[in-house]
Amino acid sequence: MLRIAFNAWFLNKEETGTGQYSTRVLDAFRRLEAGAQSLASLLHVISPSHKPSPIGRLGRNLSKVWFEQALFPLECRKAGADIAFVPYFAPPLFSPAPVVVTIHDLIPLIFPEYAYSPLVKLYNRLVSAAARKAALIVADSHSTRNDVIRILNVPPSRIQVIYPGVDESLGPVEDEGTLQATRKRYNLPEEFLLYLGGFDHRKNIGVLLEAYAILWKRLGGRVPKLVLAGKLPARETPALLNPRRLVEECDLGDRVHFTGWVAEEDKPALYSLALAFLYPSLYEGFGLPPLEAMACGCPVLASEASSLPEVIGDGALLIDPHQPEAWADKMEMVILNRDLAAELRERGIRRVKAFSWLKTARELWEAFNRLLTAPELSP
Numbered sequence: 001m002l003r004i005a006f007n008a009w010f011l012n013k014e015e016t017g018t019g020q021y022s023t024r025v026l027d028a029f030r031r032l033e034a035g036a037q038s039l040a041s042l043l044h045v046i047s048p049s050h051k052p053s054p055i056g057r058l059g060r061n062l063s064k065v066w067f068e069q070a071l072f073p074l075e076c077r078k079a080g081a082d083i084a085f086v087p088y089f090a091p092p093l094f095s096p097a098p099v100v101v102t103i104h105d106l107i108p109l110i111f112p113e114y115a116y117s118p119l120v121k122l123y124n125r126l127v128s129a130a131a132r133k134a135a136l137i138v139a140d141s142h143s144t145r146n147d148v149i150r151i152l153n154v155p156p157s158r159i160q161v162i163y164p165g166v167d168e169s170l171g172p173v174e175d176e177g178t179l180q181a182t183r184k185r186y187n188l189p190e191e192f193l194l195y196l197g198g199f200d201h202r203k204n205i206g207v208l209l210e211a212y213a214i215l216w217k218r219l220g221g222r223v224p225k226l227v228l229a230g231k232l233p234a235r236e237t238p239a240l241l242n243p244r245r246l247v248e249e250c251d252l253g254d255r256v257h258f259t260g261w262v263a264e265e266d267k268p269a270l271y272s273l274a275l276a277f278l279y280p281s282l283y284e285g286f287g288l289p290p291l292e293a294m295a296c297g298c299p300v301l302a303s304e305a306s307s308l309p310e311v312i313g314d315g316a317l318l319i320d321p322h323q324p325e326a327w328a329d330k331m332e333m334v335i336l337n338r339d340l341a342a343e344l345r346e347r348g349i350r351r352v353k354a355f356s357w358l359k360t361a362r363e364l365w366e367a368f369n370r371l372l373t374a375p376e377l378s379p
Contacts (some may be wrong), residue, residue, distance in 0.1 A: 001042055002368060004029075005081035005097065007072050008047040009064060010088060014264055017104065017288060018088040021164055025087055028165070028361035044079040046072055065123065068092060083368045091130040098135035098371055100364075102162075105140070105285025106147045111202060113238035128152055136371055138162050138364065140286040143307035147285075160367055163311070164286055165357030172297035173272040182269035186259040191224040193331065194274035194298070196262065197281075197289050198230055200239050204280040204303065204321050206246055211280075211327030213250040218332065224275050226252075231261040271296035276334045276341065279303060280321050287311045291355060294348030299341045301330050315351030316344065 006026060013019030029043055048067050068090045076084045077096040084097045089108075091101040108114045108124050115121045131137060131152055137159045139145040145159050173179055182188070193212075197203055205228070212226050233240040247256045262270060271277060277293035279302040287308045290300045300316035302308050309318055317330050334341050 002372065003080060003082045004043050004368060005072070005076040005079055005084045006043055006045045007068070007084070007086040007088075007090075008045045009067055009090075011045070011047060020288070021102070021104065022087045024165060024167065024357045025361055025364065028357040029365070031358060032361055032365060044075070044081060046075040046079075061119075064090075065126075069094075069126075082372060085364075085368070089131065090127045091134050093126065093130040093133065099130075099133070100136045100138060100368065100371065101131055101134045102138040102140070103131065103144060103148055103285070105144055105283070106151055107202070107283065107285070109151050110147070110283065111239070113201065116238065134158070136160060136367060138367065140164055141307035141310055143310055144285045162360055162363045162367070163355055164288065165360045166288070166291045166295055166352050166355040168356065170268055170292055170295040170352075173269045178269050179273055182266050183273060185266065186227075186229070186262070186270070187257070188227060188259075188270075188273060189225045189257065191275050192227045192257070192273070193224055193276050193278055193335075194227050194229060194270065194293075195278050196229040196267065196270065196293075197279070199228075199233055199241055199243050201241055202282045204282050205241065205243050207321060207324050207327065208278055208280045209243075209246050209250045209252065209256070210324035211331060212256070213252060214324060214328040215331050216252070216255065218328070219335070222335070223255075224335065226256045227259060227274070228256060229259040229262050229270060232258065267292065268296050271298040274298050276301055276331070276344075278327075278331070279308070280319070280327065281305065281308070282321050284308055284311075290316060291352055295352040297345045297349060299334055299344035300348055301327070301334065313351050313354075315348040 008022065010016060010019040010022040011026065012023055014023055069092050073092045073095045081097045084095045084099045086099065086101045089103045091099045115124060132154055137148055137154060139148055139159055139161050142161050145161050148154050148159055149156055195208060199205060216223050228243055236242040271293045276299045277290065279290045281303050283306045285307055290302045290312055293300050294315050302312055302316045302318055303321035304318040305321050319326050319330050
């Protein structure tokens with residue numbers, strides 16, 4: 001039977017998108033069956049706990065590279081793995097088994113501000129070269145697939161689109177005690193528009209705040225507060241902006257509320273409380289937060305850039321991310337037209353049903369099996 005070595009560097013680190021993907025895919029693998037066997041018995045999970053890195057004292061980043069490029073291939077060989085699966089953009093350059101790597105996005109290569117040091121640039125070149133050698137690249141979306149073809153110059157025949165899933169436990173929170181506890185924990189207003197995510201430049205928070213300022217001038221006190229949820233950056237960098245500074249520049253004062261970091265278990269209630277979820281991002285490889293909001297019955301307004309139209313479909317209102325006036329128009333529609341908000345809730349919940357972690361795991365497993373019967377795909 002097929003034996004899979006699984007790179008588990010990000011396992012259970014669910015504060016990151018890669019950590020969520022790794023954890024959910026592995027859990028779904030363990031729930032699948034392969035013939036008469038549980039697929040769990042065919043997995044060899046390789047985590048950093050196997051052996052300490054001899055260069056650990058040089059820092060976590062170098063230890064991570066050591067794990068990816070040395071320890072993981074070594075453990076693959078010891079396990080007699082048929083496939084080396086890396087669920088994020090860091091495949092080994094040399095591997096004893098055909099490598100399958102999931103590429104969620106190419107943010108480090110598309111946005112130069114993320115390559116903030118010579119070492120990061122060197123690392124990006126290393127993993128790019130390794131990805132070109134991989135037997136199969138799994139892309140989170142057709143948008144990411146096109147980026148891989150264009151930027152990494154990988155033949156389309158070696159790329160397969162397999163969508164991530166959405167946590168099946170997500171749904172509208174109706175328990176009043178849970179909702180009020182979440183409202184109190186994050187000091188939330190009675191009605192609010194919500195953004196939840198990071199504050200790097202590609203998230204396009206500046207346009208969102210411009211749109212909100214336009215809307216405030218139109219409607220005044222009828223506009224619900226804007227809640228910006230997520231861990232605030234410690235300092236401003238070429239990749240990270242200071243949202244508080246932008247709030248001041250837009251003269252929005254206390255009309256914008258910052259929650260800080262939000263625990264995973266509180267997100268469903270936060271989405272359920274919000275009047276609408278706003279996601280103006282300039283670039284995503286997939287776009288999980290809008291889908292999570294939709295799963296919780298929250299109307300979504302999202303950017304029409306990169307992967308988002310493909311992933312969201314008709315489950316949300318899609319808007320040009322460069323047009324604050326257009327954002328203000330659509331926000332006004334959702335605030336004033338409760339029938340539209342109800343329709344978006346229904347469309348969102350319906351759309352999310354297309355994404356399942358079990359489906360993701362099943363398609364990955366089928367891809368692994370096809371790989372072993374297609375010699376032209378081997379490295």
